[in-house]
Amino acid sequence: MAWAGKILRVNLTDGTVKSEALNMQWARDYIGSRGLGSKYLVEEVDAKVDPLSPENKIIWATGPLTGTMASTGGRYTVITKSPLTGAIACSNSGGYWGAELKMAGWDMIIFEGKSPKPVYLYVNDDVAELRDAAHLWGKSVFQTEEIIKKTHQDPLMRISSIGKAGENQVLFAAVVNDLHRAAGRSGVGAVAGSKNLKAIAVRGTKGVGNIRDPKAFMQVTFEKKKILAENAVTGQGLPAYGTQVLMNVINEVGALPTRNHRDVQFEGAKDISAEAMKTPRKTDGKTHLVTNQACFGCTIACGRISKIDETHFTVVNKPEYWGASGGLEYEAAWALGAANGVNDLECLQYVNVLCNEEGIDPISFGATVGAVMELYELGVLTKEQIGIEAPFGSAKALAFLAEETVNGRGFGKEIGQGAKRLTAKYGRPELAMHSKGQEFPAYDGRAIQGIGLAYATSNRGGCHLRGYTIASEVLGIPVKTDPTESEGKPELVKAFQDATAAFDSSGLCIFTSFAWSLPDLAPQLAAACDDGYTTEELAKIGERIWNMERDFNNRAGFTAKDDTLPKRLLEEACKTGPSKGKVNELAKMLPKYYEVRGWNPDGTLKPETRARLGL
Amino acid sequence: MKITLKLFASLTDWLPPEARRENQVALDYDSAPTVSEVIERFALPPKSVHLVLVNGAFITPDMRSNHRLADGDVLAIWPPIAGG
Numbered sequence: 001m002a003w004a005g006k007i008l009r010v011n012l013t014d015g016t017v018k019s020e021a022l023n024m025q026w027a028r029d030y031i032g033s034r035g036l037g038s039k040y041l042v043e044e045v046d047a048k049v050d051p052l053s054p055e056n057k058i059i060w061a062t063g064p065l066t067g068t069m070a071s072t073g074g075r076y077t078v079i080t081k082s083p084l085t086g087a088i089a090c091s092n093s094g095g096y097w098g099a100e101l102k103m104a105g106w107d108m109i110i111f112e113g114k115s116p117k118p119v120y121l122y123v124n125d126d127v128a129e130l131r132d133a134a135h136l137w138g139k140s141v142f143q144t145e146e147i148i149k150k151t152h153q154d155p156l157m158r159i160s161s162i163g164k165a166g167e168n169q170v171l172f173a174a175v176v177n178d179l180h181r182a183a184g185r186s187g188v189g190a191v192a193g194s195k196n197l198k199a200i201a202v203r204g205t206k207g208v209g210n211i212r213d214p215k216a217f218m219q220v221t222f223e224k225k226k227i228l229a230e231n232a233v234t235g236q237g238l239p240a241y242g243t244q245v246l247m248n249v250i251n252e253v254g255a256l257p258t259r260n261h262r263d264v265q266f267e268g269a270k271d272i273s274a275e276a277m278k279t280p281r282k283t284d285g286k287t288h289l290v291t292n293q294a295c296f297g298c299t300i301a302c303g304r305i306s307k308i309d310e311t312h313f314t315v316v317n318k319p320e321y322w323g324a325s326g327g328l329e330y331e332a333a334w335a336l337g338a339a340n341g342v343n344d345l346e347c348l349q350y351v352n353v354l355c356n357e358e359g360i361d362p363i364s365f366g367a368t369v370g371a372v373m374e375l376y377e378l379g380v381l382t383k384e385q386i387g388i389e390a391p392f393g394s395a396k397a398l399a400f401l402a403e404e405t406v407n408g409r410g411f412g413k414e415i416g417q418g419a420k421r422l423t424a425k426y427g428r429p430e431l432a433m434h435s436k437g438q439e440f441p442a443y444d445g446r447a448i449q450g451i452g453l454a455y456a457t458s459n460r461g462g463c464h465l466r467g468y469t470i471a472s473e474v475l476g477i478p479v480k481t482d483p484t485e486s487e488g489k490p491e492l493v494k495a496f497q498d499a500t501a502a503f504d505s506s507g508l509c510i511f512t513s514f515a516w517s518l519p520d521l522a523p524q525l526a527a528a529c530d531d532g533y534t535t536e537e538l539a540k541i542g543e544r545i546w547n548m549e550r551d552f553n554n555r556a557g558f559t560a561k562d563d564t565l566p567k568r569l570l571e572e573a574c575k576t577g578p579s580k581g582k583v584n585e586l587a588k589m590l591p592k593y594y595e596v597r598g599w600n601p602d603g604t605l606k607p608e609t610r611a612r613l614g615l
Numbered sequence: 616m617k618i619t620l621k622l623f624a625s626l627t628d629w630l631p632p633e634a635r636r637e638n639q640v641a642l643d644y645d646s647a648p649t650v651s652e653v654i655e656r657f658a659l660p661p662k663s664v665h666l667v668l669v670n671g672a673f674i675t676p677d678m679r680s681n682h683r684l685a686d687g688d689v690l691a692i693w694p695p696i697a698g699g
Binding site: 231232233234236237238240241242243244245246248249252253254270274275279330331464465468470471474475476477480482510511514577578 | 621623624625627635636637638662665666668670671672673675689691693694695696697698699
């Protein structure tokens with residue numbers, strides 16, 4: 001049935017590690033990963049808990065297809081209550097760690113309590129023990145991986161860990177695995193840090209068995225891989241150019257948030273684009289991009305591996321940064337670049353490596369720096385306060401602030417609180433570009449109406465991956481809709497949100513959905529797990545997961561008033577591009593969205609919605 | 616009249632070599648061309664002509680042969696791509 005059927009429950013306060021049977025009814029109803037992990041969280045954690053207290057729990061969860069031969073089956077999620085937003089957090093990562101945990105025979109790990117001293121969890125198939133991590137505390141993600149592998153004399157071990165940012169409880173600290181894959185958003189790394197949990201080191205040698213119908217599974221996964229290979233996006237576009245190919249697209253459609261959303265087009269976009277990464281540098285004649293890279297079992301291989309120009313000011317005396325490393329992906333390039341008006345590709349990659357090295361989310365970090373630069377230009381913040389002159393476009397300020405933030409120094413401590421808290425402290429809360437406390441990603445909600453609604457209603461705060469309507473509104477997948485039109489977007493957003501919840505819960509990557517839809521996912525889950533997983537059933541499960549997350553947030557204290565956008569997106573019109581003069585029409589879309597969701601006007605679930613979804 | 620043609624991703628190779636670093640080339644026309652006429656002039660492979668924008672606005676495939684460009688327009692074209 002593809003699930004291992006076992007979970008690890010780790011009580012950090014007591015130092016105990018116990019094996020527990022997976023709740024198979026919950027597995028059937030919530031699939032795995034995001035859905036199933038969230039089900040455990042909402043059942044076991046008071047929604048009003050302080051996210052950084054021992055009473056919060058944090059869960060590493062795989063899906064039933066994680067570790068199988070299905071394409072992209074390397075995903076896992078980290079689920080907790082977010083310290084950045086106060087809402088449910090679920091951050092998804094690729095790489096190889098998730099498959100390794102599954103091959104060790106575990107579906108998920110639940111951590112509860114707080115360890116009195118730094119520890120890491122060592123898992124080697126059936127052996128699971130807490131180990132002292134005093135020697136790892138204060139180390140980066142990169143150092144932690146190296147030390148643990150040497151300690152266990154096992155270079156094949158997979159590590160999921162936090163850097164100094166997680167230890168320091170930076171509110172957007174990430175959990176990083178395989179050096180540069182991250183459960184990046186919502187501050188899951190800070191929760192791990194609050195529990196003195198440094199890392200999970202896993203070695204799994206069992207493989208993933210227990211497939212319901214192995215022959216049918218082999219056949220259907222082969223067929224679906226063929227679709228990915230023959231699709232122009234997943235077979236050619238993403239491996240060749242990665243997500244970064246969007247930089248010029250989104251700029252051209254006038255939806256590239258620039259200088260803290262003051263503008264929607266960036267004159268330097270071409271300098272930090274996928275095309276720029278493949279263009280030989282004037283300094284050394286080499287391209288920034290070295291190669292693409294795939295996660296476990298992935299037949300798309302969208303990942304980017306790059307090398308920084310060794311003569312660049314950020315690394316000129318730092319040979320440790322001269323090697324090839326992960327990045328740039330579109331979101332990081334946007335947040336570190338356009339959001340701050342910085343068009344220095346080498347600087348962006350340096351900062352991106354710092355984010356991976358010490359474990360912070362480049363989206364929230366970059367967006368917060370954007371707010372800082374606007375406050376500096378307005379004269380609210382001074383050079384003396386920040387530690388450097390910080391106008392929009394300053395690569396030196398960006399690099400300096402990244403170093404300060406990941407090391408917990410100076411003004412970096414304030415940046416580590418995120419844009420909402422920082423701007424509020426200095427009396428300008430309207431300058432934080434966020435929803436529910438989480439900073440927006442790389443698409444402007446005025447130029448693309450549906451994504452604005454998706455941000456406002458996202459269960460984890462500002463996020464594109466909870467309902468990626470860009471696929472339809474800009475890229476024409478599966479059908480083209482007009483980005484400037486708000487009519488029909490509530491239905492579109494709901495459809496994307498529900499389908500995404502099902503994909504995320506399977507253990508596969510959402511990028512498969514550029515070529516697949518639920519009818520492609522359903523037979524793979526059916527062959528692996530349960531023949532009741534039809535397209536219709538997956539759509540219903542996706543909707544169930546969405547409503548379960550929403551219900552948790554409502555109990556945490558969120559109301560309809562929190563389904564909103566900053567004043568800038570609702571009142572300050574786009575200055576250029578095809579959406580010139582447009583603001584986000586949230587007030588027109590939100591009532592319809594509540595209606596199609598089956599919610600009351602106050603944003604709570606109607607009793608009949610609960611009954612229909614089995615909540 | 617002058618228009619700007621921008622070709623991105625794998626379509627970059629269809630630009631003149633000196634225009635590839637900037638991903639764009641300025642074009643002169645005596646009379647307003649349709650989008651299709653510009654595409655044909657550069658012999659762009661039909662399967663790679665996926666996302667077509669004029670001044671950032673999407674042009675549907677069936678409109679490419681009817682939509683005439685105006686002086687100063689920017690025509691940008693991508694093959695099938697996506698991101699996240």
